[in-house]
Amino acid sequence: MTQLIDKPPAKELPNEQLIELLRKMMLIRRFETKAAEMYAKQKIAGFLHLYNGEEAVAVGAISALNDDDQLLTHYRDHGHALARGVEPGRIMAELFGKETGVSGGRGGSMHLFDTEKSFMGGYAIVCGHLPLACGLALANQRLKNGRIVICFFGDGAVNEGEFHESLNLAAVWKLPVIFMCENNFYGMGTDIRRVSAVIEIYKRAAAYAMPSKQVDGMNVLEMYGETLKAAERVRAGEGPSFLEAICFRYRGHSMADPEAYRDRGQTERWRELDPIITFRKTLTEDGVIDEGAFQTLEAEVEDIVNEAVRFAEESPVPQLEELYTHVYKEDS
């Protein structure tokens, strides 16, 4: 049955949970940086989209939800998977294309899946997963299982037709889903101002009479708190909610992107708001952690990530005989 742990409001989070938020962000940052290294070493291929700079969005939002609330996201999905507690080793193994990867090496970076963790996948067709989020929410609504759905997507996805269709359907059917837009101001190399008639994305939810709000995506506590509030409304049956998290990706769109379309200075300015540095500062000022505790965390995530790489390295590749397995589910 549903596990409905009460989540405390942001202000009442106990110290260990505050530290856990920091630790998760640090894990994501370290993981992503390591993934970039592994890409350079050609251990990882295909497209690789890193989450550096956006850690607070996934960690704050996902920590505010129950473990069995379903989560869907786009191709930039490592951060969400790690925030949900998917095993780092199995994520890295997926990037390496190994049989032990979360998707058996079939999906790769853009298609992490771990249904045991209610991590319902990373999707590579921009906006193509929003309709699925509606359907999962419909199932939860019917099955009355108390679960809600959170769906992450970017500012670029907002201009797809499916965004509109999904928000309308969710609103009409009062589906229990949170739409979480990660507004990092760019869809690949395109500045949002050049392609969106209304750049304050949360305002677009008004076209569906959906409650919506802009949130500071560089602030993990704000992400946590606002997601918690949205989740309460959604879980209470009041229908879908929309959140726009303002954030920034430090790296190029994918590893192939030389970022010719924007100047370094912009990224530097955002780095001053770095979610990990600022949250560490807050926790230090509030006496929750000290330098030693931080070093311990750093060592810990370093170990986890190194162990993930070792696991990935040592894992076997999929067997060629398995090429046709999973095209269909055989009748049971």
Add this chain to the structure above:
Amino acid sequence: MTQLIDKPPAKELPNEQLIELLRKMMLIRRFETKAAEMYAKQKIAGFLHLYNGEEAVAVGAISALNDDDQLLTHYRDHGHALARGVEPGRIMAELFGKETGVSGGRGGSMHLFDTEKSFMGGYAIVCGHLPLACGLALANQRLKNGRIVICFFGDGAVNEGEFHESLNLAAVWKLPVIFMCENNFYGMGTDIRRVSAVIEIYKRAAAYAMPSKQVDGMNVLEMYGETLKAAERVRAGEGPSFLEAICFRYRGHSMADPEAYRDRGQTERWRELDPIITFRKTLTEDGVIDEGAFQTLEAEVEDIVNEAVRFAEESPVPQLEELYTHVYKEDS
């Protein structure tokens, strides 16, 4: 070159133009009723969607535009074609599937085309023509030819993804296009309240920062006046405009629809607002027409429609040898 006849505001319309508005509405009504008869006699086949009750929308809006402003509409397209001055005989011939039809008998009721009249077509994929309207408007903008585009569609079309994509693109590129939504409260048998999160459709344009307004679609002068204002803004380069015309179709969605989903009383109440009856009343009260003049108009449209049927009847069907003609334009 572009013909830029100055259109007077609604209040200053000379009598002959007022009478012309009435005459066009009467022509559409008579034409549609005759088409229904011809359908019953199996002279017309396929789907037939009638415009009865909505005459003021097409006539008011289209009369406010220049003859070379391009017009696109959906499958319920006879009214728009007649309002634009497409020959009734060639429309009827199209419904009869004759070679002399506006689309050579290839298109049928849902696909009237008359490019000489800048009537750029009726389209049968709900919302599929909105993107084309954007493209035509883009061409006009680039060619600086002073032409604008008007695009008609229904309340049901608003929930398609292409609605969203088109409005956003038009707004971002400031395209010279008027989006004219005919809100007759039903998409086939589905009440707008059951499928649209926000039923005041004009409000949805706010998601694209697009000027928009609700208009009385039963009032031909209001349709004329508001379209004229929108056209002025659009022609001046201020970008797209949105109008929501409140109206009602008296008949079923198509000839196949028994209208089991709504009660007759609703239609009867709308009939009291009938655009032809009320406008005739206004013109009579204002001394613009008298009973005799009205009778003359009636006789006139009766003749036109009968002549249209005769023309259609007597026209030849397309030659079977022509089956492959027009699949491609041969290189010139």
Add this chain to the structure above:
Amino acid sequence: MAEMSFRGALRLTLQEELQADENVILMGEDIGAYGGSYSVTKGLFDEFGPERVMDTPISESVVVGAGIGAAMGGLRPIVELMTINFSLLALDQIVNNAAKLSYMSAGQIHVPMVIRMASGAGSQLSSQHSQSLEGWYAHIPGIKVVVPYTPRDARGLLKTAFNEQNPVIFIEHTALYARKGEVPDEDYAIPFGQAEVMREGADVTLIGYSGSVYQTLGAADILEEAGREADVINLRTLRPLDVDTIVASVRKTHRAVVIEDDWKFGGFAGEIAAIIMEEAFDDLDGPVARVCGADVPMPYAKALEQSALPNPQQIADAALALF
């Protein structure tokens, strides 16, 4: 055996499944209050209410996508897409999500859903409403494609679709809805991948599916008059395809004609022809012939439309040309 229309056979089966399992839901445009644009779901809205028979906005993509999500979440959605023409708007959901989720999640996710859609031409609906694109669906690994011809097929195959763990595209030719036929009284299901030989003959194999089986049977009559006996195969499903039945027949007759409403060039008939060649080359007395729709957007005018569709005489002529 009861006589029943194709439409009635579908409706009865939907009704039974709605009764049997409360997780079965129907979703689609105008399937509820309106009764379905081809009346297949008529009465079900009244019987099961708006929570089970869900009218949707005109938003094909999210309707299919929500069906996929609902299936992932434990429901058994049956999505009606009104017609195959509109399914193009949902094709990304079908191709990139429904068909691939099992594979790309390495079997963690399954999508047990049925997507129903009307297909075919013949009633002067013109080019945007007259397509027969079932061959496209047959091309996609990860889904199954069902093309019933008789009311018995309709019921038996829909039953099987309900028991599938994979996404099923269920195609209903509009010309069949009103046609009647015998349907067994007892519970039965027709497995996917089993074609039906509708008529036996030693001289030539005629292969059709969905609506085109009708014209094919007509051709067999003409051939009989001409002294030639035809095996007429109703494929019933395109993916999986019953290659064994096709090949066994061709080994017997040495001649084959494939019939399809869809455009010939690049259509599914070419696949069948190619398979026959691969599997039974030495048994063939001549090339496998194809009688398909003309390669044109469908015209409205009646005579033009008719001339663009396969007819019995054409099929018979193609068969006779093989002798």
Add this chain to the structure above:
Amino acid sequence: MAEMSFRGALRLTLQEELQADENVILMGEDIGAYGGSYSVTKGLFDEFGPERVMDTPISESVVVGAGIGAAMGGLRPIVELMTINFSLLALDQIVNNAAKLSYMSAGQIHVPMVIRMASGAGSQLSSQHSQSLEGWYAHIPGIKVVVPYTPRDARGLLKTAFNEQNPVIFIEHTALYARKGEVPDEDYAIPFGQAEVMREGADVTLIGYSGSVYQTLGAADILEEAGREADVINLRTLRPLDVDTIVASVRKTHRAVVIEDDWKFGGFAGEIAAIIMEEAFDDLDGPVARVCGADVPMPYAKALEQSALPNPQQIADAALALF
């Protein structure tokens, strides 16, 4: 003759056309400031500005639809759809508007536009980003489908596309972009419907297009070592298809193998095989063989992906099996 990459040949041609006619516009996602996701349009934004090289929102359907409308209105739009995978979102516009407008308006409207898209697999992009659906486009009457292999093809066929009065789908295999080849210095255009025989041989006909010509040529090398000489045909366009060149070769060699990256079942290779059978049945010594992509959503893992794609050895083996 200049040596030039496939990408460079495309870029040069786009640049020339932009220079030659101010009504030529480029539209697409990230083709401007970003330089194009495969760098084909790099530099054009700087040279021609945002009004000629238009970055669009991520809205495939309206981008293609606006291209159609712009063509109707007198511009010459070249729309880039980034990849064929995303083109599914615009398929309704292509199938129901671009391809049909001329016919359903009885020739009043034409849609002179080019839709460019990258296609193909091989760089571990997994299932949603690795499709080769050009066969689907080839199935649609009203459009033309271009599948260049060499840089020379790319430039010559794109030139022709610019002179077309009909919508053209222009497919660029991602594995080709960086490949170099000779491109004539003088102005030239390659007409649609003219395949190129890349290599001549009397023993077997190998038919490929787009990226797969590379593997096909590799197979011809293997065959040569085995003492068999192959005709290698690069189709260049799928619609129109150069049936004459294919058939002439098969009449000479009596054996044929069709190679395609796309899924085999229901794919375009079946059409080619069926046409060969129809046109040259008596010349065939055995069935036309097909070597195609495996019928699976494309896996990410390198070895799995490679095993799902046609390779030279497989093609050579299929050819040798015909002797």
